[in-house]
Amino acid sequence: MSNTANFPLLSLIMFTPLVGAGVLLFVSKPNAIRWIANGFAMLGFLVSLPLWFWLDTTSPDWQFVERHEWIPSIGAEYFIGVDGFSVLLILLATLMGAIAVLSSWTAITERLKEYYIFLLVLQAGMIGAFVSLDFLLFFVFWEVMLVPMYFLIGIWGSANRLYSAIKFFLFTLVGSVIMLLGILAVYFYNHEVTGVYTFDITRFHELNMPIELQTWVFLAFFLGFAVKVPMFPFHTWLPDAHTDAPTAGSVILAAVLLKMGTYGFIRFSLPILPEATRNAVPWVVALCIIGIIYGALVAMAQTDWKRLVAYSSVSHMGLVMLGLFALTPVGITGSILQQINHGIATGGLFLLVGVVYERRHTREISEYGGLAKVMPAYAAVFLVLTMSSIGLPTLNGFIGEVLILQGIFVVNKVWAGFAATGIVLSAAYMLWLYQRTMWGTVDNPKNEHLPDLNLREWATFAPLLILAVWIGLYPKPFLDRLETSVDRVMARVSSVYPPRNVLHDDGQDAAELPALDGDVSDVIEIPVRGGAR
């Protein structure tokens, strides 16, 4: 564990939005509030940028670690640190946070101060969850995020906002309460074995719990994380929350908050409970495949633009989970990259809905049509993000899709075959949406004079478009940063795959690696890596 800069960078990143929220308390002029909120959100992104450059991609250690006592009586610590995986998610969170704040400039006109404070607090909560290496600290941040989101939906949302806000809150809360039981089980088991009371995740990663306990804890974690992802059949809070949330809320929800679930699986379920994870693969995969196809089909039936995108999220997140439970380096790498991609594409799609919603105050697809004529730049951005979403090569979504499907293919060909039908269905519902909204003639007089994207709106889309093309053409910098994170997980869930630097040392010739005897699936067993310290 290292902190190369010897500087509390992570704390700075986390507290910048909080400071912004604090400053906003004392400001009352609307425009001043807007400028300050945007300033701090932007600053939050800028201070997180060094993570990208300073991260040591070859080191398997946790980096930028800070460790202080928090609640010594129960062994809880303020213990934070990152690896490549969390760095990417933090950058996604800070970028999307800044974009979300910027996108609200004219959309939000009431109770500005509270709105921006909630957004900034939410931001801090998300970053906190991504950097926590203490399970209790993680849990606190996990719960903290619920509150601002609840208010964002409940106060600034549309028609059914109270129902949706409460649904969102309760759903996640139920999951997380059960998850807390799981955390406590691990906590007490760890004490039993090592005699130390601690919530230190890095220690939990070395535990070898008995399989029965693992299974129960896995189920507890699963409920907590699967609700958040959301996996079929725990997904129904998502379309409601998305549909009724204000644009910025939807963007954050889709781009970052959903990743909490997948982050939880990768950070906790897989490495702490490797055996139970392996046993669960067929069940989880079944849910994933149902989710992919089901989400896509239900998306096809939607008449509400935003709800359609929300259901497409269910389908895409099913694919992300599938890559994860392939338990192959390619699959997990693809899964993580696809989380970023989903943030870019779906976050962008929600922004796009927000743009026309602000102009027309309706999300009904049938209200639109022929927008390509009146808003050509908008139509072009929509096209690129649609293509990113349906995985067109040279854009980001394709890399993730290929890695995930290739990763699951070597495990089971039939699963891959079913999952790949998603590429047909996603094209169908997205292009149909595009046709119904962008193409055709402008037959609704209200649409005749819609203004095209303005400079501020361009500024919210530009980074997403650049990232989409960058990841699509040259994903190497992203994939390099994931290498050690993936290897850490793989070392726990499978003994088949050696850590990556072995590959590098031998040159990239796979043939030089020792052949394994027998079927790959036979060789899987838990590596015993020192139970207690």
Next chain:
Amino acid sequence: MDLIWLIPLLPGIGAALNGLLGVRYFSKRVAAGVACVTMGGALLLSIGAFYQLLGAEHREHVVTVAQWIPPIPLATASGEIGAFEVPWAFRLDPLSGMMILIVTGIGFLIHLYSVAYMDHESRGAYARFFCYLNLFCFFMLMLVLGSTFLVMFVGWEGVGLCSYLLIGFWYHKQSASDAGKKAFIVNRVGDWGFMLGIFLIFFTFGTLDFRAVAEAAAEMPVEVGGFGVLSAICLLLFVGAVGKSAQIPLHIWLPDAMEGPTPVSALIHAATMVTAGVYMVGRNAVLFSHAPMVMQVVAWVGVLTALLAATIGLVQTDIKKVLAYSTVSQLGYMFLATGVGAFGAAAFHLMTHAFFKALLFLGSGSVIHAMNDEQDLRRMGNMRLYMPVTFITMFVGSLAIAGVPPFSGFFSKDEILYRTYLNNKLLWGLAVVTAGMTAFYMFRLIFMTFFGEYRGPSWGHQEGEDHAEAHAAADDGHDADAQGHAWHGPHESPGLMTGPLWMLAVGASVAGLVGIPAAFGFRNLIEPFLEPSFTAGAAHEATEHAESHLLEWGLMGFSVLIAIAGIALAYHFYVRRPERSEQLAKHWAGAHRWLTNKYYVDELYGATAIKGTIGSARGLWTVDRHVVDGAVNGAGWLTRACAWVSHVFDKYLVDGMFNLLAWVCTEGSYVFRRVQTGLIQNYAVATLFGVFAFVTMYLIARYVG
């Protein structure tokens, strides 16, 4: 040759310029200039690279530009841990060399042609068109130059996108936007197979590099009489090829794709993109050669597609639809060739087809342009008087596709027929029938368009009465405001359009000369040249056919006879006795209806796949709302119900008891308050009663108990 990566990149840059700046800032002249210059540059580079390739000792050159997906460990079928790794690598070899010449050459001509053809579009749309067209060339060149399956797939999907955008170019038309969407989705069905094929290839071979896969596959036994992993790979790849090259059962999108502007039909839906499937099968010739069972499938799908599409082509009345079915049919021919193992012949036909079909489409575009966007053959006629250049060039193209010597189609088609005859007589028979039909429907098109009575609308020289009609016709066109001018009757197209026609006509005439059969005593240049692309090692010799030249001559003569018969029949029905064709249609009304309705395949898919998908989508949406979410809301309701019950319990039972107690106390207090009179006498009486009562109780207890 090290610069081959620039060949796709140049049109890519053009697309980026036109897309980012052009649609907003460029004048038409600049937009067209950017597109044509980048395409011209790509053409020059291609010619240079091809020239170098001809001179090279070892006709294979791979350029790796950068790493795309860095190596990530992944298990393979052999049990070894391979590395999933994809570089941005481009390969120049005889096959891709031929393809880049076709794509850049024909692409450049079509760019020139479009400069004039699209001129009546508004400025923004004009730049948008050239952006898409350049983008298409970018992806198409990536497809043919890609050195690994995944880079090819990039181009493969990318051309699909451009095809979608260009078919839907006039997006305000419902039919155009439907057709674009249909093309993309049907292609995606094929891509599903292609992707799974790619995954299986990596799993089997641990690499996605074409050459490495071919070499590894060459070591494996030919899967005679069995269906092994190579057959599975080939079948999946072929699913992709069927989608892209519009073969049965995924052929339905191509005729609809004619909604796009005609230069697009020529470039994408005739000359280049739709042949990508053939190219892909050819690129994997080694794999396919090891899977004879799949080869049979390929051959049969090819010949049936060729035959059925030709029959549909017999009765179509839209000039572009005839050409579209003809394209489907010719693509079937190419697959037939690959299916019988004649990869060289397939590539040869691909090349000649690119010339004559691009020519025919551009010619039809010229006619449509001249007729003010009329596409119905029944409203044309005698056009040779008005547009001699178009007539002559299209006539040449038709001779070429019909297989009349010495035009190019004759040589390539004949090679296919000959090789098919050696393989399977039944396939050959079907192919020959198709050849006859091809000659018939092509000359039906020529005769209906260029001969006979003029049947189109009259035009402006009878100023006044017909002016309104001309305007009405214009309103059907693309862009009402751009079409405001009066139409002055059919006229020859401008030089920028006829120039490419001439050049393609020359190509369609002489392109066949590179593949003159050995029977003529010349050397067949193209097939030995391409041979290294179809085999694994350099050691293989070009396969020599041991059959006698007599057989070859005989077959050749026969197919020429068939072609001439087809032409003669068309002449009989559409020039000498035009009324006979209508009588025939009436006589065979049932068959005619099936053909004009394309065997009702669209209707079949509409009733099954599409209706099924939409139905299940709606059904699941209901399930989601009422069952899945119903469970959630039910849980919520149950909680609230419990809360209500406990509320009632709490309010009326728990709290009620306390309230009762309180009530009793309150009420009791009223009673007992009366007792508190404050009069000492009352208290004394009460005390007396009390004492009396206690004494009584004591006595009773004492003496009774």
